[in-house]
Amino acid sequence: MAVANNPVTIQPDVEKDTDSRPKDTLDPGYLVICWNDPVNLMVYVTHVFQVVFGWPRQKAERHMLEVHNKGKSVLTRETLERAEFYVHRLQEYGLQATMERDEQ
Amino acid sequence: MTLLKAEGDRYQFGMSLAEKTVLLVLLDRYPTIPLSYYKLSKTPGGDKEDDQAVLEEAMSSRRSLLKRRVTQLMHGEDRFQQGQNQLHVTFTRDEIEWLLQVLNDIRVGSWIRLGCPDCEKRMPVMTTGEDKLSFAEMELAAHFECMFLEAVDGHVT
Numbered sequence: 001m002a003v004a005n006n007p008v009t010i011q012p013d014v015e016k017d018t019d020s021r022p023k024d025t026l027d028p029g030y031l032v033i034c035w036n037d038p039v040n041l042m043v044y045v046t047h048v049f050q051v052v053f054g055w056p057r058q059k060a061e062r063h064m065l066e067v068h069n070k071g072k073s074v075l076t077r078e079t080l081e082r083a084e085f086y087v088h089r090l091q092e093y094g095l096q097a098t099m100e101r102d103e104q
Numbered sequence: 105m106t107l108l109k110a111e112g113d114r115y116q117f118g119m120s121l122a123e124k125t126v127l128l129v130l131l132d133r134y135p136t137i138p139l140s141y142y143k144l145s146k147t148p149g150g151d152k153e154d155d156q157a158v159l160e161e162a163m164s165s166r167r168s169l170l171k172r173r174v175t176q177l178m179h180g181e182d183r184f185q186q187g188q189n190q191l192h193v194t195f196t197r198d199e200i201e202w203l204l205q206v207l208n209d210i211r212v213g214s215w216i217r218l219g220c221p222d223c224e225k226r227m228p229v230m231t232t233g234e235d236k237l238s239f240a241e242m243e244l245a246a247h248f249e250c251m252f253l254e255a256v257d258g259h260v261t
Contacts, residue, residue, distance in 0.1 A: 035146075037212075037220075038220075038221070038222040038223060038224060038225075039211060039212050039215040039220075039242075040208065040211075040212070041246060041249060041250070041253075043250070043253050043257070044204070044208060044249055044253060046257075047204070047253055047256075047257055050257075051201065057257075084144070087144060088159075088162065088163075088166075091142045091163065092163075092166060092205055093204070093205055093208060094137065094205070094208040094209050094211075094212045098143055098144060098145050098146050099144065099145055100145055100146065100147050101147065
């Protein structure tokens with residue numbers, strides 16, 4: 001037992017917590033993809049990319065045109081949580097966005 | 105509907121009584137997109153059913169919140185002020201984002217009801233009154249979207 005006059009220092013637990021957070025959560029291996037559809041206006045899609053990602057108009061337009069011309073555009077590569085966040089934000093605006101595991 | 109002035113993050117629009125009526129009727133239709141329209145992933149496998157259920161639940165509560173916000177916004181006292189020749193209404197940038205989300209939901213939902221036509225290639229054949237209404241709602245929602253986008257981004261032609 002420790003004596004009252006003799007303070008004891010308790011070391012913090014420095015073991016890595018590997019159980020509570022799955023590896024996937026921290027792995028930036030998820031692609032956020034926007035898919036083309038013939039209904040969303042091009043200016044609207046550009047606007048949404050600017051708002052959701054904070055991109056300048058030029059970059060937003062580049063991705064919008066890629067969606068329009070190639071059928072889809074990979075917008076960003078993120079962790080599982082961030083990818084889900086962006087997909088939800090894009091879907092709030094009515095865009096067809098999904099996240100896919102980057103197998104490369 | 106026209107932009108009268110923009111100061112900071114506040115945008116004042118002018119609109120006729122007819123435009124106000126159409127806008128309120130349109131916004132009242134929200135939400136129109138079926139929840140099953142949204143998919144988290146296109147890749148098969150994994151916990152897709154669970155993920156889909158969570159996604160739809162989250163989307164449903166976000167829609168309820170947005171519906172409440174927009175209803176309060178548009179039906180608030182003194183929201184529309186009578187100007188000399190038209191009604192005046194002011195929205196903040198955040199409020200315009202809410203309106204854009206709602207209007208686009210109405211546009212996409214109407215398009216889904218029409219069978220997801222590619223209007224650039226071929227106009228939908230509208231045989232019923234319901235189809236005609238859906239088409240009108242789709243185009244009117246786009247009209248208001250463009251007005252708001254022009255105000256905040258200034259590049260809609």
